[in-house]
Amino acid sequence: MIVFLTEEESMKVTLEKLISRKWPASIPGIQWIVLSFQGKSDLEKNISLKMMGWNYGAPHFVILRDQDGGDCKAVKATLHEKAKLCGRPFTVRVVCNELENWFLGELDAVEAAYPKSKAGKHKQIAKFRVPDALENANQELEKLVQVAGKVGRAEVIASFYDPTKCTSNSFQVFWRTATELLGKEAA
Numbered sequence: 001m002i003v004f005l006t007e008e009e010s011m012k013v014t015l016e017k018l019i020s021r022k023w024p025a026s027i028p029g030i031q032w033i034v035l036s037f038q039g040k041s042d043l044e045k046n047i048s049l050k051m052m053g054w055n056y057g058a059p060h061f062v063i064l065r066d067q068d069g070g071d072c073k074a075v076k077a078t079l080h081e082k083a084k085l086c087g088r089p090f091t092v093r094v095v096c097n098e099l100e101n102w103f104l105g106e107l108d109a110v111e112a113a114y115p116k117s118k119a120g121k122h123k124q125i126a127k128f129r130v131p132d133a134l135e136n137a138n139q140e141l142e143k144l145v146q147v148a149g150k151v152g153r154a155e156v157i158a159s160f161y162d163p164t165k166c167t168s169n170s171f172q173v174f175w176r177t178a179t180e181l182l183g184k185e186a187a
Contacts (some may be wrong), residue, residue, distance in 0.1 A: 001058070001059045002178075005050060005064065006036045007040045008039065010153075011034075011095075012034045016028070018163065022179075047082045048083075060091070063090060063091070065092075065094060065095065067170075069135060093170075096132035096168070097132065097135055101134055102168045102170070103157050104141060105132075105166040105171055106162060106168075107123050108160075109157050109161040113153075113156040113157045114146075122144070130167075141153070
């Protein structure tokens with residue numbers, strides 16, 4: 001079983017959509033599960049409790065947190081230290097900078113979800129070419145789609161999201177990890 005620990009509900013709904021589409025025969029709750037917390041401090045505070053208290057199957061935990069402008073290596077090291085105390089297999093992945101950077105890395109999905117945004121034409125704009133570098137991705141995405149609700153927006157965009165088209169490096173690193181772990185689990 002793969003247990004994804006995420007910092008927020010919008011990441012949870014995104015992963016559930018992507019995983020269900022990539023591995024439609026996989027069984028949520030049996031082969032994989034996504035658990036969300038109430039922000040990064042809640043995630044960090046509860047990593048050990050959740051991992052040590054898990055009593056179902058032989059889980060591999062994937063801890064996923066936004067960078068949120070922090071030092072990526074420091075964020076990853078902090079999460080790694082908290083998780084390694086639990087003695088369970090785990091992987092830490094950091095989203096550069098936040099979930100919305102991943103969405104801006106797949107502007108065709110944004111446009112498919114919100115056709116009036118004409119987001120696809122923004123692929124040629126310099127600031128969108130390296131989506132992980134955008135420090136205000138949430139605001140940029142909100143401007144494009146004219147929708148403020150992060151969870152609803154994430155669910156709609158994830159329905160069209162094509163992982164193979166995403167130009168976010170941090171997404172691709174995460175997706176390779178997910179593919180390796182879930183590919184074994186779903187086999």
